[in-house]
Amino acid sequence: MNTQEQLKKAVGEKAASFVQDGMKVGLGSGSTVYWLVHALGERIKEEGIQIEGIPSSIQTGAWAKEFGVPLTNFAETKELDITIDGADEVDPDFQLIKGGGAALFREKIIAQAAEKLLIIVDESKMVNYLGAYALPVEILPFAWERTVHEIKKLGCEPELRMKDGEPLVTDNGNFIADCPFEKIEDPADLDRKLQAIAGVVETGLFINMADTVIIGNSEGVTVKNK
Numbered sequence: 001m002n003t004q005e006q007l008k009k010a011v012g013e014k015a016a017s018f019v020q021d022g023m024k025v026g027l028g029s030g031s032t033v034y035w036l037v038h039a040l041g042e043r044i045k046e047e048g049i050q051i052e053g054i055p056s057s058i059q060t061g062a063w064a065k066e067f068g069v070p071l072t073n074f075a076e077t078k079e080l081d082i083t084i085d086g087a088d089e090v091d092p093d094f095q096l097i098k099g100g101g102a103a104l105f106r107e108k109i110i111a112q113a114a115e116k117l118l119i120i121v122d123e124s125k126m127v128n129y130l131g132a133y134a135l136p137v138e139i140l141p142f143a144w145e146r147t148v149h150e151i152k153k154l155g156c157e158p159e160l161r162m163k164d165g166e167p168l169v170t171d172n173g174n175f176i177a178d179c180p181f182e183k184i185e186d187p188a189d190l191d192r193k194l195q196a197i198a199g200v201v202e203t204g205l206f207i208n209m210a211d212t213v214i215i216g217n218s219e220g221v222t223v224k225n226k
């Protein structure tokens with residue numbers, strides 16, 4: 001396992017220790033969340049804690065099954081105790097860019113549903129300004145060219161995310177526009193402007209949502225609260 005993978009495993013394990021018996025847990029997506037789900041499965045086996053998760057992607061749901069984490073859904077449960085998720089960038093105010101794995105829409109739903117949002121990252125994701133990572137924006141396939149044209153007016157050259165020569169299709173049947181803004185001075189303002197475009201389904205900007213960030217670095221694991 002390389003160093004970055006070890007950091008992801010360490011933060012995933014640390015985050016799993018925040019989950020208490022009886023909790024309803026939002027399970028994010030991505031390679032760091034893999035280790036969270038793995039660690040939750042271990043705690044269920046070893047300590048017998050009883051929890052239920054709602055996954056933010058088909059992939060995370062499959063990992064939950066693999067590691068023995070019971071799942072529920074929003075028909076049964078409207079509120080979650082905690083959501084734990086990765087991120088692509090985290091700024092000093094805990095504003096986030098998410099969606100590198102195209103799961104941002106469902107991730108935002110489970111983040112909003114939770115009393116507490118805990119973010120797990122390795123230190124490479126901590127930035128002074130958001131935007132070096134191209135912002136993922138989920139857009140409707142209908143008139144996607146027009147939506148991208150409108151996004152462009154906000155100051156970037158969006159690229160439609162492709163997979164195997166075709167537009168990537170999200171778990172929700174939509175497309176992703178990756179938007180390289182370079183330096184986002186006012187993330188909340190940009191989010192409002194993007195949300196005002198009709199073809200935008202959801203943005204990868206998570207504004208004032210994260211309560212705690214767990215960061216893995218060569219020294220170990222640091223927990224930062226807002």
Ligand SMILES: O=C[C@H](O)[C@H](O)[C@H](O)COP(=O)(O)O
Nearest residue numbers: 030031032086099100101103
């Ligand atoms: O859509 C994907 C998510 O927002 C991920 O949480 C994010 O891309 C971070 O993923 P990873 O832990 O693999 O870097």
